[in-house]
Amino acid sequence: QVQLVESGGGLVQAGGSLRLSCAASGITFSMYAMGWFRQAPGKEREFVAGINWSGSTTNYAASVKGRFTISRDNAKNTVYLQMDSLKPEDTGVYSCATYRGVVPGTQSGSYDYWGQGTQVTVSS
Numbered sequence: 001q002v003q004l005v006e007s008g009g010g011l012v013q014a015g016g017s018l019r020l021s022c023a024a025s026g027i028t029f030s031m032y033a034m035g036w037f038r039q040a041p042g043k044e045r046e047f048v049a050g051i052n053w054s055g056s057t058t059n060y061a062a063s064v065k066g067r068f069t070i071s072r073d074n075a076k077n078t079v080y081l082q083m084d085s086l087k088p089e090d091t092g093v094y095s096c097a098t099y100r101g102v103v104p105g106t107q108s109g110s111y112d113y114w115g116q117g118t119q120v121t122v123s124s
Contacts, residue, residue: 001026002024002025002026002027002098002113003024003025003026003115004022004023004024004096004097004098004113004114004115005022005023005025005115005116006020006021006022006094006095006096006115006116006117006118007020007021007022007023007118008020008021008118009094009118009119009120010119010120010121011121011122011123012086012120012121012122012123013122013123014086014087014088014122014123014124015085015086016086016122017082017083017084017085017086018083018086018120019080019081019082019083020036020080020081020083020094020096020118020120021078021079021080022034022036022078022079022080022081022096022115023076023077023078024077024078024079024098025077027098027113029074029077030053030054030074031053032053032098032099033050033051033052033053033098033099033101033102033103033104034050034051034070034072034079034096034097034098034099034104035047035048035049035050035051035096035097035099035104035111036048036049036050036070036079036081036094036095036096036097037094037095037096037097037108037111038090038092038093038094038095038120039092039093039095039117040089040091040092041092043092045095045108046061047061047105047106047107047108048060048061048064048068048081048094049061049064049068049069049070049081050070050099050103050104050105050106051070051071051072051079051104052102052103052104053074053102054074055071055072055074057103058070059103059104059106061106063089064083064090067083067084067085067086068081068082068083068084069081069082069084070082079096081094081096083120086120086122087122088122088123088124089122090120090122091120091121091122092119092120093117093118093119093120094117094118094119094120095114095115095116095117095118096114096115097111097112097113097114097115098111098112098113099111099112100112
């Protein structure tokens, strides 16, 4: 069956960095665009970043643009999220998901398979 497993979360001070990974199995990974979402306590899940199947096209939420970088390694069936200059408002559970289209959109309803998520906590 399809599995997406996130890792790399943790506790970091404001201004620090983390690198999240999402390992996929049970799918032909290179055929899927991928996205990262996050959900803070008491808030709705929000789009963070997306990448097309080849890695040639990326898009970001305005709140993370210039600080976060999404990338992928199709040989390893893995998508990454490099997060720099972290802020307390970046705190949340970060999840990866497969996108059913070509260029990943911002609406979670357009994503099919989801991982369980990894917790990121940024202290001030």
